[in-house]
Amino acid sequence: AQKVTQAQTEISVVEKEDVTLDCVYETRDTTYYLFWYKQPPSGELVFLIRRNSFDEQNEISGRYSWNFQKSTSSFNFTITASQVVDSAVYFCALSEARAAGNKLTFGGGTRVLVKP
Amino acid sequence: GAVVSQHPSRVICKSGTSVKIECRSLDFQATTMFWYRQFPKKSLMLMATSNEGSKATYEQGVEKDKFLINHASLTLSTLTVTSAHPEDSSFYICSARASARGGDIQYFGAGTRLSVL
Numbered sequence: 001a002q003k004v005t006q007a008q009t010e011i012s013v014v015e016k017e018d019v020t021l022d023c024v025y026e027t028r029d030t031t032y033y034l035f036w037y038k039q040p041p042s043g044e045l046v047f048l049i050r051r052n053s054f055d056e057q058n059e060i061s062g063r064y065s066w067n068f069q070k071s072t073s074s075f076n077f078t079i080t081a082s083q084v085v086d087s088a089v090y091f092c093a094l095s096e097a098r099a100a101g102n103k104l105t106f107g108g109g110t111r112v113l114v115k116p
Numbered sequence: 117g118a119v120v121s122q123h124p125s126r127v128i129c130k131s132g133t134s135v136k137i138e139c140r141s142l143d144f145q146a147t148t149m150f151w152y153r154q155f156p157k158k159s160l161m162l163m164a165t166s167n168e169g170s171k172a173t174y175e176q177g178v179e180k181d182k183f184l185i186n187h188a189s190l191t192l193s194t195l196t197v198t199s200a201h202p203e204d205s206s207f208y209i210c211s212a213r214a215s216a217r218g219g220d221i222q223y224f225g226a227g228t229r230l231s232v233l
Contacts, residue, residue, distance in 0.1 A: 033219050035221075035222075037224070042226065043207060043209070043226060043227040043229070044209075044224060044225065044226040044227060045211070045224035046224075047221060047222075047223060047224075050216070050218070050221055052218055052219055055218075095220075102148075102213060102222075103150070103162060103165065104150075104162070104211075104222055106159045106160050107159065108158075108159045109158075109159050
């Protein structure tokens with residue numbers, strides 16, 4: 001069965017520091033998708049990125065970057081030069097291609113607190 | 117990204133009443149929507165998969181008669197919490213699956229905070 005582990009429950013940084021969120025997944029499927037979502041205090045989950053299992057290219061989007069390493073089953077997320085607005089809970093999720101309805105399996109989430 | 121609207125954002129009700137929550141995909145059609153429940157400081161727990169024109173698929177341990185799901189159109193799914201009790205108080209959040217190049221993406225609504233007195 002699929003599983004997503006986010007070992008860090010909470011990270012506190014000072015503004016402008018970089019912060020890396022770890023995500024380790026387990027799956028027996030060869031085709032799968034990995035996601036990161038942001039949940040600010042308002043509650044809505046905001047889609048950040050999707051990566052499929054065949055694409056190991058790292059990606060950068062502004063201050064956000066993602067490192068996908070199939071060899072270690074990890075999909076880590078780095079926020080560079082953090083800002084107070086980055087304070088939120090971040091969820092890593094996995095979807096297996098053969099899962100009915102493409103269900104998402106979420107990690108436990110990492111709460112990021114960026115202090116001014 | 118695609119927009120999903122969830123209404124109401126907050127509801128307070130008396131024990132024994134039923135509460136309906138709506139989830140709409142505003143700029144795309146969604147044959148599949150999902151309903152989640154989230155406890156404070158916890159992750160999202162999938163309750164059910166809502167399929168347009170057919171019965172919902174519930175996760176193990178979720179009472180079908182307690183949480184009624186209807187997905188009558190390609191843009192609307194509703195969750196009705198029947199005879200709500202204080203233990204049903206929680207944050208409920210829906211998502212709609214959108215087709216995208218390279219694979220589907222779930223877009224989420226803003227959630228509904230239910231408080232049962």
